[in-house]
Amino acid sequence: MNTATASEIERLGIPAAALPHHVAIIMDGNGRWAASRNLDRSEGHKAGARRTPPIVESASRLGIEAMTLYSFSTENWARAEAEVGVLMNLYTEYLVSQRPLLTDNNVRFRHLGQRDGLPARVLDELDRNVELTADNTGLTLHLALNYGSRAEITAAVRSIAADAASGELTTAEVDEALISSRLGTAGSPDPDLLIRTSGEMRISNYLLWQISYAELYVTDTYWPDFTPEHFHEALRDFAGRQRRFGREQSE
Template identity: 55%
Template structure:
């Protein structure tokens, strides 16, 4: 990564104010990418890490503030153990090997999701990277690991219910801001743009509350082939859309 931390790429025709503040991505198609090439599924995941690296680098160059990547869903535990073990090793390897790059490029790493089931040695490396980058002020890279949107919402409901039961919170005072503050993503803005690769037209239990008004962008390209040009195309398309948030578009004078 050779970009200048905090400086947006002036060669990109979409001005900074029209770029999404927060991009979320469902990184789909690693297995299919490998199978089409006669390779084991794990090779698709290996090449998918390179796509993660490219995407993070480009977000830094473009001055994107938040990037949330769906790394491992709570449903992925249904996959073969050998594949899950490989995915967790890849995650650990990535989080260790990229530390210095994160620091040099002012990237702050956060992780959302359940810790249960994640091996302790992987948790230690995640925690170390999160701690080392905690004071960074550039791109916030949010990794969703063992994450499920419904589980997140249930956890928020339980936390709010406990405060009500303890008399710390009145039911009449619960609003959207209260609920958002109890989600895993508390303190982060909602995604403006949701990217999904491999042509699937569903959100797969990802950030269900947060993507209520996100712009969706789907490509048939599998994640290992996702690159800087596709990311820029998604941002171009986003910039051309009119975001109404349930209201009416304002006609230009």
């Protein structure tokens, strides 16, 4: 453990062993944050983009193994064309501007979601970040962009079915581990903690397979107001829970 990580954990006030291995976040509330300030929705998205780096850096310094950020769902294409255009421009700028953070914090970047439909400029910057950080060994950061869990599971099933049809595997070999290995988060542990900002009490087609036993933490705070201190409070709450995985509570 490096000095920065030890210092961060000490400030957090919980044992390192009590931290989650993988934190997933539904970054919600940008539009409502803007509306509450009589601002255009685009300003909310810009504010939300500025909020992400401190959270990623904090997770990295704490030694958390993986983080997945739900940024743009497959359903979000139904939003107004102008708003989608603003978001795609923001992604292009964000992916470039955050390279020093990824490099300085030894973060490995991965794209989670479908490539089809994303503008070429966004795909280019996604691929560049994946390439530049491929050898990093710290936090694995999945950016869920053009992502839907049902589509992800469907693609995994199609991949397995194709291998079965070609004789590369038998139906007896199809188990949970095989399905997990065909998902976009393969190689990372399943999320232990799912955080949703803005108070909405739903999953929104996010990591449906992977969050089977994740602890849920919902806060009314909008994403642009979600600080590292809010993140740390979620981690403290997680550390205080007794995880039973379907077992009866021990006496």
